[in-house]
Amino acid sequence: MQSFVLHNFRARWQAAEYRNCQANFPSGTIVSAIDFSENYTFKVQNEVQTLHWVQKQVTLLVLITSRHRTYDPDIVNATDIENRDIIQDYHFYFSDDNTHDTLMVQHYLDLHWKWMAENGIRFNKHIMWSDGCAAQFKACRPFYFVSRYYHTYGVPLMWCFHASGHGKDKGWYPHDGLGGGLKTALAQEQLKGIDGHKLDCAADCVAFLSEKFRLHREKLYGGINEVRRFFWEVKVGDVNRSKRYDCLPIEGTRKLHCFHGFSRLNSTLLNVREMCCFCPSCIDEDWENCNNLEYTGPWTLHNVHPRKPADVVDYVDAIGHGQGIPDQSDEGTIADLVEVGDFFAVEAEWPNDYSVEFWILQCTKPLHVLADTTTDAYGETHEEGSSVLEGMWYQQFGKSPTCFIQYPSAPVSVVAAGQVIHVRFALQPTGVLKGNPSFKLSKDTLEGILDSLQRYYVQRIYNY
Numbered sequence: 001m002q003s004f005v006l007h008n009f010r011a012r013w014q015a016a017e018y019r020n021c022q023a024n025f026p027s028g029t030i031v032s033a034i035d036f037s038e039n040y041t042f043k044v045q046n047e048v049q050t051l052h053w054v055q056k057q058v059t060l061l062v063l064i065t066s067r068h069r070t071y072d073p074d075i076v077n078a079t080d081i082e083n084r085d086i087i088q089d090y091h092f093y094f095s096d097d098n099t100h101d102t103l104m105v106q107h108y109l110d111l112h113w114k115w116m117a118e119n120g121i122r123f124n125k126h127i128m129w130s131d132g133c134a135a136q137f138k139a140c141r142p143f144y145f146v147s148r149y150y151h152t153y154g155v156p157l158m159w160c161f162h163a164s165g166h167g168k169d170k171g172w173y174p175h176d177g178l179g180g181g182l183k184t185a186l187a188q189e190q191l192k193g194i195d196g197h198k199l200d201c202a203a204d205c206v207a208f209l210s211e212k213f214r215l216h217r218e219k220l221y222g223g224i225n226e227v228r229r230f231f232w233e234v235k236v237g238d239v240n241r242s243k244r245y246d247c248l249p250i251e252g253t254r255k256l257h258c259f260h261g262f263s264r265l266n267s268t269l270l271n272v273r274e275m276c277c278f279c280p281s282c283i284d285e286d287w288e289n290c291n292n293l294e295y296t297g298p299w300t301l302h303n304v305h306p307r308k309p310a311d312v313v314d315y316v317d318a319i320g321h322g323q324g325i326p327d328q329s330d331e332g333t334i335a336d337l338v339e340v341g342d343f344f345a346v347e348a349e350w351p352n353d354y355s356v357e358f359w360i361l362q363c364t365k366p367l368h369v370l371a372d373t374t375t376d377a378y379g380e381t382h383e384e385g386s387s388v389l390e391g392m393w394y395q396q397f398g399k400s401p402t403c404f405i406q407y408p409s410a411p412v413s414v415v416a417a418g419q420v421i422h423v424r425f426a427l428q429p430t431g432v433l434k435g436n437p438s439f440k441l442s443k444d445t446l447e448g449i450l451d452s453l454q455r456y457y458v459q460r461i462y463n464y
C-alpha cells in the first residue's frame with residue numbers, strides 16, 4: 001500500500017512537471033517526448049493469400065519536439081505566456097526492423113539531431129521525456145547515451161522519466177493517439193485492396209502518409225500551435241548495432257526520474273535526482289534555490305562505467321593533462337577551479353597504507369567552508385571554518401602507476417583545499433578490472449601531477 005501511494009505520488013508529480021516543462025521551457029531549449037507506438041501489422045491482401053502466410057509488421061517510433069520560433073537564449077522572460085511562439089514537429093519513424101532496443105532509439109535521435117543541424121535549428125539544451133521502459137529508455141545503456149550526448153552533439157541532454165508506465169496511465173502522452181490515427185489511415189487504405197496504395201513495408205507507409213498528412217494545426221498542451229509532420233523510413237541494417245556501449249548498471253535507478261548529462265568533456269558523467277522540477281530556479285539551472293528540493297532530492301553525481309575499452313568514448317584529448325599548483329604560493333589555491341565531476345589530485349600524507357604519494361578524487365561537492373567540525377567516513381577530521389572539497393576516491397591498482405580503479409560503493413572523502421595539487425585532467429575509463437571500473441592516467445598527466453607535488457613540497461618547506 002505504502003509503495004502504491006508513493007508510486008501514485010511520483011506519477012502525478014512527474015506528470016505535473018511535464019506540463020510545467022512544456023509551459024515554461026525557455027528559448028534555446030528543445031523539449032522532446034518520445035515513445036514507441038504499437039507495431040502495425042499489414043493486412044494480407046487477397047492476391048497473396050495463396051502464398052505462405054507472412055505476418056509482416058512495421059515498428060513506429062513517435063518523437064514530438066517543441067521549441068520557440070526565435071532562438072535567443074538571452075531573452076529575459078522567455079517564459080511569459082504572451083511571448084511564447086512555439087513550433088512543434090512530429091517525427092514518425094517507420095522501420096521493417098522490428099527490434100525495439102535502445103540502439104534503435106539512439107539511431108533515431110542521431111537522425112533527429114542531424115535533421116536539426118541540416119535545417120539550421122539551433123539549441124543549447126535538450127530535454128527528453130519518456131516512460132520508464134527499461135529495454136528502450138531506462139537502463140544503463142540509455143543512461144550512457146545521455147551522458148555521451150553533450151560530448152557527441154555539443155548540447156547537454158536532460159532525460160526525464162514518467163513514473164507511470166502502462167497502458168491507460170499514459171494519458172499525458174499523445175503518442176498512442178497519433179500513432180493510432182496513422183494506423184487507422186493505413187488500415188483504411190488497405191481495405192481499398194488493389195484500388196489503394198500498395199502498403200506492405202515501411203517505405204510504403206512513409207510514401208503514403210507523407211502524401212496524406214501535411215501541415216496540420218492541432219491543439220496540444222493547451223494552445224494552438226503550428227504542427228509539422230515528418231515521416232521517416234529507417235531501413236533494416238541502418239541501426240548500427242556493432243558498437244553496443246555496454247556499461248555497468250547504476251544502482252537504485254527505479255526511484256530516480258531525472259538524468260542530466262551535463263559534462264561536455266567527460267562523456268561518462270551524469271547528475272541524477274529523484275524527481276524532475278521546472279520551477280523558475282530550475283529552469284535557470286539555479287539548482288540550489290529550487291522551490292521543491294524536498295521532493296526532488298539533491299543532484300547526485302553518477303559515473304557510467306563502460307565494460308570494455310571498445311565501449312569507451314575517448315575524451316582525454318579534449319581535457320588535456322591538467323593544471324598544477326602555481327609556482328608562487330601567494331597565488332592561492334587551485335581548489336576553487338574544481339567542479340562537480342572533475343578529477344583532482346591531492347597530496348597523500350606519509351606514511352599511508354598504500355605507500356602512495358598522491359590520491360586521485362572525483363569531485364562530488366566543490367570548494368566550500370565547513371559550518372561545523374566534520375569527520376568523514378575515513379576518520380579524517382576537518383575543523384569548523386576550514387575550506388574543503390568532497391570527492392570519490394580512485395585507487396592506484398597493480399604494478400602500473402597509471403592504472404586506477406574505483407569502488408563505486410566507497411563513501412566520499414572530505415579533503416582540505418590546501419592539499420589539492422593538480423586539477424582538470426582526464427582519467428580515461430578502460431573497462432572493468434576484477435569487477436570494478438578501471439581507469440588510466442596518461443603518462444603526461446602522471447608527470448604533471450608529480451611536478452605539482454614537487455612544487456607543493458618546496459612551497460611547504462618555504463612556508464614553514
Ligand SMILES: [Zn+2]
Nearest residue numbers: 277279282290
Ligand atoms: Zn525546482
